[in-house]
Amino acid sequence: MRKPQIDYAAVFHALPGMVALLTPDLVYADANEDFLRLAGRSREQLMGRYIFDVFPEHPDEPAAAGMRETRASMLRVVATGERDTMALLRYDIEDRERPGRWLEHYWSPVNAPVLGPDGDVVLIVHRVEEVTELIHARGGPGNDRSARVLEAELYTRARELQELNERLRRTQARDREVALALQAAMLPAPTPVGHHRAAVRYRPAVGALNVCGDWYDLVDLPGDRIAVAVGDVVGHGLGAAGVMGQLRSALSAAARVADGPARALEALGLYARHVDGAESTTVVKVYIDWATHTITYSSAGHPPPALLHHDGTMTFLDRATDPPLGARPEHVPRPEASTAFTEGATLVLYTDGLVERRYEDIDAGLDRLAGSLVRHGQAAPEALADALLADLLPATGNTDDTALVIIRL
Known part of the structure; x- marks a missing residue:
């Protein structure tokens, strides 16, 4: 039976959820269709541009820290070669159709490395879950905004715990392999x-x-x-x-x-x-x-x-x-x-x-x-x-x- 030929570029663009690829200099290399649609940007507005030139931080939001936290997470990935799960953050986006008007957004990002043959990070996979609807009240009795924020925070913390458990599992597996190799040698x-x-x-x-x-x-x-x-x-x-x-x-x-x-x-x-x-x-x-x-x-x-x-x-x-x-x-x-x-x-x-x-x-x-x-x-x-x-x-x-x-x- 002939092995099917997989078009991985087509798979990437069809992935559900927001996924983008950035260089170690935090420049956009590619983005899937959901990322473009939910971020409200065209491919031409992203490719080859520095992430925070495309998505600057809300200048009038005193609590804004999304840019600083996102940059720190991505640079950790480049430095360590390890996946980094971010806490829930608010990162407002300027309306493309109405400059000066900022749209409130809540994101739950994960940044992961793509390693080259020499073990260096050559790309950053930036996967984002849009959780704004979880935060915004939908109207009607019982829809409390603070409860929505708490719900989203709990969701993010649960995912962070899952990531930590997976990282611990990988570390334990490496330790076991090294210990077994040491014992085999001895x-x-x-x-x-x-x-x-x-x-x-x-x-x-x-x-x-x-x-x-x-x-x-x-x-x-x-x-x-x-x-x-x-x-x-x-x-x-x-x-x-x-x-x-x-x-x-x-x-x-x-x-x-x-x-x-x-x-x-x-x-x-x-x-x-x-x-x-x-x-x-x-x-x-x-x-x-x-x-x-x-x-x-x-x-x-x-x-x-x-x-x-x-x-x-x-x-x-x-x-x-x-x-x-x-x-x-x-x-x-x-x-x-x-x-x-x-x-x-x-x-x-x-x-x-x-x-x-x-x-x-x-x-x-x-x-x-x-x-x-x-x-x-x-x-x-x-x-x-x-x-x-x-x-x-x-x-x-x-x-x-x-x-x-x-x-x-």
């Missing part, structure tokens, strides 16, 4: 951890502002060992993502020189005291040693890792849990615990988005995780990661981020 797919199989997943929360500070990290250590961490920064958006990046990098470095997970978390805790927004971060650190078949772990207020044994039984590693980062006023050594594993076992680390639900005890979420892990535990790590997310996350999306690391031991 949380790449892991490099192979020796000859061991691992899978990682990160699922952002639904909603524009709900990008959080969840992270994971896998580090090769000398010998047949690796260090694994999962953490969760309190808060949302770019700030939380930035703190996450700092803490993840610091803990990754500490893991390479500390003699165990507790010492690594102690170093991270000292560093976190100097990072705004790091307080109350939760994190669990695990060292896996295949030479001794030992898991050593330490947790700073984080949900416990799950260990699925080769025989199908499951254990939560919860014997070395301490408060989150920054929860104590003074430095205190953190606890550490170890447990043995057999080849073929599976270790699962995760953030609270996988198991916590509002208005529900955390034990219910841990029970769901245990049941799902036992059901799907024989699957390969990649398939197991997908199965756990499908079982445990709401189909409509979660309100908290989720990080997940699965390692076949």
